[in-house]
Amino acid sequence: MISMKQLTGRPWLAGLVAIAGFAATFAAGAADAQAAPSATAAPPASAAADATRGVDQDVQVLKKQLVDLNRDLFKLEEELLYPASTQVAVFLSVDVGTFFALDSVTLKIDDKEVAHYLYTDREVQALHRGGVQKLYLGNLKAGRHEIVAFFSGKGPHDRDYRRGATLLLDKEVGAKYVELRISDRVTSLEPEFVVRQWE
Amino acid sequence: MLAAALAGALVYPLIARAAPANGTVAPDFVLKAVDGHNLRLAEYRGDTVVLSFWASWCGPCRETLSQLNTIATVSGTDGPVLLGVNLDGDAARARSVADSLHLSFPTLVDSKQSVGRLYNVEKLPLTLLIDRDGRVRGAWAGDAAPLPELTRQIKELNSR
Numbered sequence: 271m272i273s274m275k276q277l278t279g280r281p282w283l284a285g286l287v288a289i290a291g292f293a294a295t296f297a298a299g300a301a302d303a304q305a306a307p308s309a310t311a312a313p314p315a316s317a318a319a320d321a322t323r324g325v326d327q328d329v330q331v332l333k334k335q336l337v338d339l340n341r342d343l344f345k346l347e348e349e350l351l352y353p354a355s356t357q358v359a360v361f362l363s364v365d366v367g368t369f370f371a372l373d374s375v376t377l378k379i380d381d382k383e384v385a386h387y388l389y390t391d392r393e394v395q396a397l398h399r400g401g402v403q404k405l406y407l408g409n410l411k412a413g414r415h416e417i418v419a420f421f422s423g424k425g426p427h428d429r430d431y432r433r434g435a436t437l438l439l440d441k442e443v444g445a446k447y448v449e450l451r452i453s454d455r456v457t458s459l460e461p462e463f464v465v466r467q468w469e
Numbered sequence: 470m471l472a473a474a475l476a477g478a479l480v481y482p483l484i485a486r487a488a489p490a491n492g493t494v495a496p497d498f499v500l501k502a503v504d505g506h507n508l509r510l511a512e513y514r515g516d517t518v519v520l521s522f523w524a525s526w527c528g529p530c531r532e533t534l535s536q537l538n539t540i541a542t543v544s545g546t547d548g549p550v551l552l553g554v555n556l557d558g559d560a561a562r563a564r565s566v567a568d569s570l571h572l573s574f575p576t577l578v579d580s581k582q583s584v585g586r587l588y589n590v591e592k593l594p595l596t597l598l599i600d601r602d603g604r605v606r607g608a609w610a611g612d613a614a615p616l617p618e619l620t621r622q623i624k625e626l627n628s629r
Contacts, residue, residue: 373507388499388507 348407356409357445360385360417364397365453370431370461372397372452373423377406380415384408405450415439419450421463437465488589488597488608495520495599498584500554500577503564508552508575511603517549517626518599519619522579522590524556525566530594532613534570537596540620541573549598549623552577556585556593600626 352359360377372394377385385406389397397403417437425431439446447468455462489495495518499509510518521537523530537551551574555563560578567576579585588595592611598619600606607622609615 388501390499390507390509390512392512393509 352407352409354445355443356411358408358410358441358448359404359445360406360448360450362397362403362405362450365451367398367452367461368454369426369459370452371424372421375405375450376420378418379410410441412441412443415441417448417465419463419465421452425461426459433463435463435465437467439467488591488595488610489605491605491608493605494603495597495605496587498587500579500584502575502577503560503567504575508577513550514603515601517601517623519549519551519623520554520597520599521552522554522556522585522588522593522595524593525562527593529613531566531570533594533596534572536613536616537574538570538572539616554579554584556582556590558582598622598626
């Protein structure tokens, strides 16, 4: 099935899907209409059912092709908007997170805020289950850049907790992937915030 | 009083266009509630949602909030999800009003009026009825939402 998320921003594709749906309905109707007069001539009912099934299969194939096309377009869009030569992606993950209840993350690149995200309980649970969030996707020219992440939430003893972590990123030609990682420092019973670059 | 009037004067110019039309998808947002939890509208897909924008200086807003509280009390767990969005930009004031009205549903604080702008709030209160697919199915602006009509539409959406 094609989800609404996939169709977001592609009204023409939504239109195509609607046309495919209409075609299925129309074809089914036509099959019924063809079956109607033959009912008086008492043809086998299975013929109409086979015709409907065939149309249904055609529509399913058409929908699959649309999903594939949509996926290819998304990839193309990403390659055009964020070419590999300048692309920078920032991900967030939580490892255990016993000592820190995440509330929000603010991300700054070269002192400019590029992302601010408030986390709901469900989203935090998803991160605790091992989910990795793509927090930011953008472009940076080659050179040295400073990435600063501010983490807000509840720390040990349910106190308000706000920490920052910095990474100096040497951007060359090629995509760069950065991970913001929240983990537990068991020795000091405190959370640890790390910004690291994926090799 | 002066502070409330000033807050109103500051908020009102930020909110001067038409709200989302019926049938359009209600824009998603995430805001912090006065109890400290963050709530995202999209997480209520599958439920009927009543979203009400209000400010402490707005009289009809309090009437609407009281009506929504009545809906929450009458319908219990089978009722719609009720969300109030305060546009004062002051969580303490929003909490104070919510407490004084004994609101039993979450009060979200739109401290930067970003959601108010997203929804093009033209008049307060603005009450939106959102169906299970996240589409706006009813909107009442500038006056308290008529309780019988709102209740009827909620029942209609829930029966689908």
